[in-house]
Amino acid sequence: MTQSSDQHREAARRMVEKQLVARGISSPRVLEAMQTVPREMFMADTWRDEAYADCAAPIDCGQTISQPYIVALMTEALHLDGSEKVLEIGTGSGYQAAILSRLAREVVSIERHAELSQQAEKILNQLGCANVHLLVGDGTQGAPAHAPFDRIIITAAAERVPPPLVEQLADGGRMVIPLGVDDHQLLQVLHKRGDQLDREVLTPCRFVPLIEEGRQG
Numbered sequence: 130m131t132q133s134s135d136q137h138r139e140a141a142r143r144m145v146e147k148q149l150v151a152r153g154i155s156s157p158r159v160l161e162a163m164q165t166v167p168r169e170m171f172m173a174d175t176w177r178d179e180a181y182a183d184c185a186a187p188i189d190c191g192q193t194i195s196q197p198y199i200v201a202l203m204t205e206a207l208h209l210d211g212s213e214k215v216l217e218i219g220t221g222s223g224y225q226a227a228i229l230s231r232l233a234r235e236v237v238s239i240e241r242h243a244e245l246s247q248q249a250e251k252i253l254n255q256l257g258c259a260n261v262h263l264l265v266g267d268g269t270q271g272a273p274a275h276a277p278f279d280r281i282i283i284t285a286a287a288e289r290v291p292p293p294l295v296e297q298l299a300d301g302g303r304m305v306i307p308l309g310v311d312d313h314q315l316l317q318v319l320h321k322r323g324d325q326l327d328r329e330v331l332t333p334c335r336f337v338p339l340i341e342e343g344r345q346g
């Protein structure tokens with residue numbers, strides 16, 4: 130049975146309380162965005178009633194929309210105050226971009242599957258996310274024309290930190306990135322200070338791989 134909008138809002142409220150606040154997400158701005166962005170709009174039809182379940186879900190092109198808790202954790206780790214230009218690698222459904230749109234000044238999001246990017250664009254337009262710019266291509270190269278970025282978020286698992294992304298991160302900026310392969314991934318925050326990158330490990334995680342087109346060695 131298809132749930133009504135009121136049922137979705139109630140499910141979102143319970144998700145915030147039981148999956149986010151209970152696990153330590155405390156930023157009021159992040160909690161507000163997670164409560165109000167309609168995750169059901171980004172889900173495949175057959176998954177819509179599970180929009181606020183505590184899990185990732187399949188989307189087209191063999192990809193996934195991330196678990197709400199992981200979206201909130203990554204977003205909180207970016208420390209956004211509304212003034213930032215953010216780069217996201219891996220637009221996927223567009224849900225994370227919609228959350229960022231509420232919390233940052235400008236969002237540039239790159240996806241390698243044009244089909245996903247087009248679907249995400251439609252939903253983001255419906256939601257009035259006018260500060261999100263979608264690009265299609267290899268996100269490991271970043272978006273030099275839009276750089277530097279105050280924050281970078283990578284929503285696919287990388288074997289290494291792509292060097293162009295470090296270059297395009299502003300001094301003092303933060304990057305949130307899952308590093309590793311398969312069952313051995315750690316969600317990390319990198320803080321750029323001059324030539325130095327300080328690392329903080331947040332949690333083990335499981336993301337689809339970040340594809341590095343034409344990587345040499």
Ligand code: SAM
Binds near residue numbers: 219221224240337
């Ligand atoms: N942020 C998404 C959301 O809110 O639905 C979830 C992203 S999904 C876990 C990871 C996405 O990264 C996939 O859509 C995949 O196609 C994309 N991806 C993988 N490698 C990429 C690359 N090199 N450049 C751009 N996108 C990439």
